[in-house]
Amino acid sequence: MSVQTDASTTLDVRALGVTAVNRALRALPDGASATLIEVRGAHNLGVGLFNNITITINGNTGYYVAGLCDGPDFVINGSVGWGVGENLMSGVVRVRGNASESTAATAHGGLVIVEGDASSRAAISLKGGSLAVAGNVGHMSAFMAQAGTVLVGGDAGDSLGDSLYEAVIYVGGTIRSLGADARTEELTDADITKVRDMCQAANFDHINADTVTKVVSARALYHFDALKDQRY
Numbered sequence: 001m002s003v004q005t006d007a008s009t010t011l012d013v014r015a016l017g018v019t020a021v022n023r024a025l026r027a028l029p030d031g032a033s034a035t036l037i038e039v040r041g042a043h044n045l046g047v048g049l050f051n052n053i054t055i056t057i058n059g060n061t062g063y064y065v066a067g068l069c070d071g072p073d074f075v076i077n078g079s080v081g082w083g084v085g086e087n088l089m090s091g092v093v094r095v096r097g098n099a100s101e102s103t104a105a106t107a108h109g110g111l112v113i114v115e116g117d118a119s120s121r122a123a124i125s126l127k128g129g130s131l132a133v134a135g136n137v138g139h140m141s142a143f144m145a146q147a148g149t150v151l152v153g154g155d156a157g158d159s160l161g162d163s164l165y166e167a168v169i170y171v172g173g174t175i176r177s178l179g180a181d182a183r184t185e186e187l188t189d190a191d192i193t194k195v196r197d198m199c200q201a202a203n204f205d206h207i208n209a210d211t212v213t214k215v216v217s218a219r220a221l222y223h224f225d226a227l228k229d230q231r232y
Helices: 018-026 189-202
Strands: 002-004 009-012 033-037 054-058 073-077 092-095 111-114 127-133 147-152 168-171 182-185 213-217
Touching: 009 018, 018 033, 111 189, 127 189, 147 189, 168 189
Parallel strands: 009 033, 033 054, 054 073, 073 092, 092 111, 111 127, 127 147, 147 168
Antiparallel strands: 002 009, 168 213, 182 213
């Protein structure tokens, strides 16, 4: 079922099915908006969109919502499954709940905002995008993150930033442990400004930009050394 007004389009996911809903979203002109209802945990909603539209999803979603997108903005009034914003190129994805594993995985651009907690491997292999989580993140978050920024308002689980490259992580709470080749570094004025800008973009008012912990790569894994720690 699809209902269209001058202002927006309402799409019933249960009645239409995911394929038809995604086709309808792709057909919308730039500047249009759509609201998805009767979502019921559906997977792959809003995937592969390149138009500059605004999408509101009312309800919990399954895997890979808003993945492979370059243009649209999303507001998800619920929690999400694995891989929200996976391989995002541009746009803003706001989750007004919790997120499961691999939030913003491989995102090249754009901003993913989670107003609750994110599970393990958040920002895995991040490639230039940004992730802002109001609450906690699980273990192995930012694993092999190559570029971009991660902001965590709460606590981080084990092995944060394992095999980190040039991405930067800011944590407002405690860090259970750092991963291989990750280290903390003193904040600069530029870091504080960046955190404040991300907080403003995410509408977070509970993070003190002056006291977050900055995590970066120690760069010891950049070059393979065949003779290191060899025993003869």
